[in-house]
Amino acid sequence: xxxxxxxxxxxxxxxxxxxxxxxxxxxxxxxxxxxxxxxxxxxxxxxxxxxxxxxxxxxxxxxxxxxxxxxxxxxxxxxxxxxxxxxxxxxxxxxxxxxxxxxxxxxxxxxxxxxxxxxxxxxxxxxxxxxxxxxxxxxxxxxxxxxxxxxxxxxxxxxxxxxxxxxxxxxxxxxxxxxxxxxxxxxxxxxxxxxxxxxxxxxxxxxxxxxxxxxxxxxxxxxxxxxxxxxxxxxxxxxxxxxxxxxxxxxxxxxxxxxxxxxxxxxxxxxxxxxxxxxxxxxxxxxxxxxxxxxxxxxxxxxxxxxxxxxxxxxxxxxxxxxxxxxxxxxxxxxxxxxxxxxxxxxxxxxxxxxxxxxxxxxxxxxxxxxxxxxxxxxxxxxxxxxxxxxxxxxxxxxxxxxxxxxxxxxxxxxxxxxxxxxxxxxxxxxxxxxxxxxxxxxxxxxxxxxxxxxxxxxxxxxxxxxxxxxxxxxxxxxxxxxxxxxxxxxxxxxxxxxxxxxxxxxxxxxxxxxxxxxxxxxxxxx
Numbered sequence: 001x002x003x004x005x006x007x008x009x010x011x012x013x014x015x016x017x018x019x020x021x022x023x024x025x026x027x028x029x030x031x032x033x034x035x036x037x038x039x040x041x042x043x044x045x046x047x048x049x050x051x052x053x054x055x056x057x058x059x060x061x062x063x064x065x066x067x068x069x070x071x072x073x074x075x076x077x078x079x080x081x082x083x084x085x086x087x088x089x090x091x092x093x094x095x096x097x098x099x100x101x102x103x104x105x106x107x108x109x110x111x112x113x114x115x116x117x118x119x120x121x122x123x124x125x126x127x128x129x130x131x132x133x134x135x136x137x138x139x140x141x142x143x144x145x146x147x148x149x150x151x152x153x154x155x156x157x158x159x160x161x162x163x164x165x166x167x168x169x170x171x172x173x174x175x176x177x178x179x180x181x182x183x184x185x186x187x188x189x190x191x192x193x194x195x196x197x198x199x200x201x202x203x204x205x206x207x208x209x210x211x212x213x214x215x216x217x218x219x220x221x222x223x224x225x226x227x228x229x230x231x232x233x234x235x236x237x238x239x240x241x242x243x244x245x246x247x248x249x250x251x252x253x254x255x256x257x258x259x260x261x262x263x264x265x266x267x268x269x270x271x272x273x274x275x276x277x278x279x280x281x282x283x284x285x286x287x288x289x290x291x292x293x294x295x296x297x298x299x300x301x302x303x304x305x306x307x308x309x310x311x312x313x314x315x316x317x318x319x320x321x322x323x324x325x326x327x328x329x330x331x332x333x334x335x336x337x338x339x340x341x342x343x344x345x346x347x348x349x350x351x352x353x354x355x356x357x358x359x360x361x362x363x364x365x366x367x368x369x370x371x372x373x374x375x376x377x378x379x380x381x382x383x384x385x386x387x388x389x390x391x392x393x394x395x396x397x398x399x400x401x402x403x404x405x406x407x408x409x410x411x412x413x414x415x416x417x418x419x420x421x422x423x424x425x426x427x428x429x430x431x432x433x434x435x436x437x438x439x440x441x442x443x444x445x446x447x448x449x450x451x452x453x454x455x456x457x458x459x460x461x462x463x464x465x466x467x468x469x470x471x472x473x474x475x476x477x478x479x480x481x482x483x484x485x486x487x488x489x490x491x492x493x494x495x496x497x498x499x500x501x502x503x504x505x506x507x508x509x510x511x512x513x514x515x516x517x518x519x520x521x522x523x524x525x526x527x
Contacts, residue, residue: 025072025080027390032072032082035062043074048217053494053504055217056374059083059401063408070390073399077219079105079379081397085405087437088387093378093398094436094445097122103379105397109215110499112236113208116295117302129299132285133450136190142457145189146348150461153184162470165511171475173506174319178462179312185458186307190282191246191300192253197308204238205305206502207231213499216375243297246304250283310372311455313501315462317370318363320493320507321419322467323474328421329467332359336464343468351460357431361424363459364439368412369419371441372501374403402440411438468514475508 025032037047037058047058062071068086084090093100107120114120118129158181165172179197187195196202211232215221225232282303286296322329335358336343340350353360377399384392392398407416411434412423426432436444442452449455479491496504 024393025082025391025396027070027388032070032390033066035071035073035083036065038074042076045075045219048075050217051494052213052217052374052497056401056403056495059404060407063401063404067410068408070386070388075219079395079397080393081377081399082390082392083399083401084386085400085408086388087411089390090400090405090440091437091444092387093400094440094443094447096384097446099381099384100378100398101381103381103395103397105379105395106377109221110212113212113239114302114305115298117298117300119302119305121299125295128289129286129302130450132282132289132299133303135285136282137450137454141189142454143348145185145454146346146351146457146461149185149188150458151344151346153181153188154465157181157184158466159469162511166513169510171508171510174472174509175312175316175503175506178315178319179308181462182312182315182458183308186304186311190303190307191250192281192283193246193249195304195308200238201242204235204242206498208235208239209305209309209500210496210498211235213497216377239301240297243301244293246283246300247287247293247296250281250287254284254287306449307451307454309500309502311451311458313372313503314363314367314370314455315459316503316507317501318366318459318463319466319472320474320503321366321369322362323472323509325419328362328419331421332362332463333467335359336468340464340468343465346461346464348457351457351464353431353433356460356464357425357429358421359460359463360456361431362421363456363463364424364433365419365421367441368406368439370501371402371406373441373443373499374401374495374501376400376402376440376443400440405440471512471514472509473512475510477508 035044035047035058038044039046048055050058062083063085066085070082070084070086070089073081073083084093101122102120110120116125118126118133121129158177161172161177161180164170176197179202183195183197183202187193211229218224283296283300286299290296290299322332335356339355340346350356377397380392380394380396380398382394384396386392406412409416415423424431424433433439436442436448442449442455476490479493481489481491483489493507494504496502
């Protein structure tokens with residue numbers, strides 16, 4: 001009896017305090033508005049336990065209700081937080097890295113997977129990793145990507161997979177095909193090694209990423225993982241093993257190159273210049289920047305995740321959107337057929353906005369509706385006042401849902417929820433890009449995405465090559481239902497739980513070869 005009374009008294013004190021204390025977050029001394037489904041004491045805890053795609057819909061609903069107004073969210077045991085929706089507040093947050101940082105909330109949840117990598121890094125470590133990335137994303141490497149690596153990997157892996165599916169009449173998971181492509185490309189370009197998406201590492205990383213994503217929705221993850229975290233810990237061990245292998249392989253290769261260079265010089269052979277141990281790959285830049293192998297391994301893993309996962313997922317949603325909107329696919333093919341005469345020899349100059357504006361616009365539109373990084377959050381390191389007057393104490397969370405932000409009618413109009421690539425073109429058909437304040441898919445400010453140009457080039461290359469060569473038919477098993485009026489309704493595909501935006505259940509398709517008919521004048525002119 002005494003324990004029941006004590007517990008009731010303690011609960012009453014907490015409830016009274018939570019309802020009567022002065023607000024820590026306020027705007028001009030007034031409490032901020034609270035979103036739908038906010039409960040006494042529990043706040044928004046129940047909302048954040050919902051499946052990822054349901055949570056996306058909730059954020060979209062909140063964005064429709066509040067427009068650009070900042071609103072407050074809360075979960076017991078977690079720091080206070082707000083959701084921002086305005087470009088002005090977003091610009092302030094992204095450009096003030098010194099006072100609004102990744103913070104302990106993010107690092108505690110992601111450290112097991114990303115460690116010292118650039119996703120978690122701040123200060124000198126972050127600057128050194130970013131500098132290494134800048135050295136990798138050069139014009140020369142982009143040329144090599146488009147002229148050599150992409151065609152070779154596509155021919156050796158992707159095209160073979162698709163041809164086999166055509167011959168067998170089998171269903172393929174297009175998401176897996178595209179992940180195989182990006183994983184192999186990034187492995188060659190960044191690490192000079194063969195990496196297989198279906199390897200033990202690939203499966204372990206996907207599982208670990210999914211688990212870390214759930215940590216941000218479960219405030220008691222540290223407790224539940226004591227009982228359910230065995231597979232997660234096993235996956236982390238495999239991921240760490242592979243990331244160290246990347247470093248070990250690169251160090252051995254560099255040592256061999258240095259030794260061979262010394263031998264050549266010692267023989268007096270000056271017919272060729274000595275080998276340079278720096279080959280321009282990302283792993284070389286990282287090794288030259290950091291002495292500690294664990295830091296190099298963590299940094300390599302971070303770049304690998306960004307390069308393979310988000311890129312493959314953006315392609316998956318792009319093809320999904322085109323299959324669901326055949327009129328948009330028809331327009332892309334028309335532009336490609338008019339501008340590209342030989343899809344087996346795609347020059348990097350063909351992939352620019354001036355040449356294929358609609359194709360790039362289609363990629364942007366897919367990114368807008370299905371951003372590979374759907375959420376972002378940071379934490380204040382000191383008291384901060386946002387441009388709209390919202391005061392945040394130290395350690396407060398600042399959240400923005402890119403998935404909802406990109407559907408704002410204030411920015412994209414009343415049809416913001418629709419897939420319409422033409423919104424990116426002016427009346428003359430020229431591409432009109434938007435700033436990161438209206439289209440924050442590639443982040444902005446000091447942490448703007450280093451791989452933006454590479455992702456765009458790969459996206460357009462993949463669309464040109466695969467839309468020209470293949471027809472994909474989405475397999476609708478389980479997605480179609482009939483309403484009370486006998487009308488068929490096709491359910492949208494949704495995201496799986498993850499840090500990024502993988503498609504739940506993949507993208508099952510049947511494949512057919514396409515008979516590409518290039519306009520006669522293109523054949524004659526040859527360009």
